[in-house]
Each structure stands twice: as structure tokens, then as C-alpha cells.
Amino acid sequence: MKTRKKRLSHNAHTVALLAPLEVELSAVRYMLDEEHEQLPATKNNLIRYVPGQLSQHNVAIASLPAGYRGTISAAIVARDLARTFPSIELRLLVGIGGGVPSATADVRLGDVVVSVPSGTQGGVVQYDLGKQTTTGFQRKGFLCLPSS
Structure with missing residues (x-):
């Protein structure tokens, strides 16, 4: 039924x-x-x-x-x-996102990530804003802080 x-x-x-x-x-x-x-x-x-x-x-x-x-x-x-x-x-x-690995966090595709604003940074990294240099990837920016 x-x-x-x-x-x-x-x-x-x-x-x-x-x-x-x-x-x-x-x-x-x-x-x-x-x-x-x-x-x-x-x-x-x-x-x-x-x-x-x-x-x-x-x-x-x-x-x-x-x-x-x-x-x-x-x-x-x-x-x-x-x-x-x-x-x-x-x-x-919600959706599929990439990880931004660091020395302190092993973030990989499939992990659940919750962003937390810190100081003047919004907590969400827009990783495609940047350029590859001889010393590694250099980010140019981040997303704005959420409205309060």
C-alpha cells in the first residue's frame, strides 16, 4: 500500500x-x-x-x-x-568540496568540515584564489566574514 x-x-x-x-x-x-x-x-x-x-x-x-x-x-x-x-x-x-591539507589537519575529500571564522578571516578558504609559486601555492584571499 x-x-x-x-x-x-x-x-x-x-x-x-x-x-x-x-x-x-x-x-x-x-x-x-x-x-x-x-x-x-x-x-x-x-x-x-x-x-x-x-x-x-x-x-x-x-x-x-x-x-x-x-x-x-x-x-x-x-x-x-x-x-x-x-x-x-x-x-x-552541502556538497562535494576539496580539502586544504595543512601540518595540523588532515582534511580529505569526503570529510565533514564546519568552518569557523577567526579574526578577520571568514572561515571558508577559497582555494582557487591564488597562484603557484616556487615555494608552493600562495593564497590571495578568503571569503568574507558572515553577517552578524
């Missing part, structure tokens, strides 16, 4: 998981305790949403449309997500 999915309003969702790539969306979708019925699309919104429940929280998983990538596309997803789900209080970017 097929069970009927719950249908909640856009306002019922308080946590957003942004999974930019299809493979990331698929992985996050398997984490859901329960998947909810799709909500009606809002005007001028191309973003794909998967509503559900994860550990007692109503979540909306957002994914980029096929063929879209990059920081501008991700910013559009975040903007449209805020318009579509006005009660979202917590937004988490």
Missing part, C-alpha cells in the same frame, strides 16, 4: 539545504526521514526544491537547474529560496 506524502505550506519549512549539483541533491535526499509532496512553483522561479523532514525539522532542499553552475547561480538559488520559503531560519550549503 502506497503511503500518501504530507503536503506542507511554504511557511512550514525552517531549514534549507542548498545542494548545487544533482549528485549532491541525490545524496541529501537519501538523508530525509520523510519526503513531502512537491509544492506549487512560484512565479519566475526555476529552482528545484525537494521538501521533507530531517530529524524533526521541515527542510527544503534546493538545487541549481541543470546546466547552471558557479557562485552567481548559487546566489540566485539562495535569493529565490528566501522568497519562496519565508520562514527559513537556517541555511546550509
Whole structure:
């Protein structure tokens, strides 16, 4: 017997998981305790949403449309997500990332990493901002501090 999915309003969702790539969306979708019925699309919104429940929280998983990538596309997803789900209080970017190994941390692909701002640095290293030198890779920058 097929069970009927719950249908909640856009306002019922308080946590957003942004999974930019299809493979990331698929992985996050398997984490859901329960998947909810799709909500009606809002005007001028191309973003794909998967509503559900994860550990007692109503979540909306957002994914980029096929063929879209990059920081501008991700910013559009975040903007449209805020318009579509006005009660979202917590937004988490989930996905595949690279590690930045150091003498004190053995971070590898597949590890769970949570960034922590420190001093004037935002806690997230944008490793592709830099150049290779004879002494190694020299970073040119980092992402800004989160808003308070």
C-alpha cells in the first residue's frame, strides 16, 4: 500500500539545504526521514526544491537547474529560496568540496568540515584564489566574514 506524502505550506519549512549539483541533491535526499509532496512553483522561479523532514525539522532542499553552475547561480538559488520559503531560519550549503591539507589537519575529500571564522578571516578558504609559486601555492584571499 502506497503511503500518501504530507503536503506542507511554504511557511512550514525552517531549514534549507542548498545542494548545487544533482549528485549532491541525490545524496541529501537519501538523508530525509520523510519526503513531502512537491509544492506549487512560484512565479519566475526555476529552482528545484525537494521538501521533507530531517530529524524533526521541515527542510527544503534546493538545487541549481541543470546546466547552471558557479557562485552567481548559487546566489540566485539562495535569493529565490528566501522568497519562496519565508520562514527559513537556517541555511546550509552541502556538497562535494576539496580539502586544504595543512601540518595540523588532515582534511580529505569526503570529510565533514564546519568552518569557523577567526579574526578577520571568514572561515571558508577559497582555494582557487591564488597562484603557484616556487615555494608552493600562495593564497590571495578568503571569503568574507558572515553577517552578524
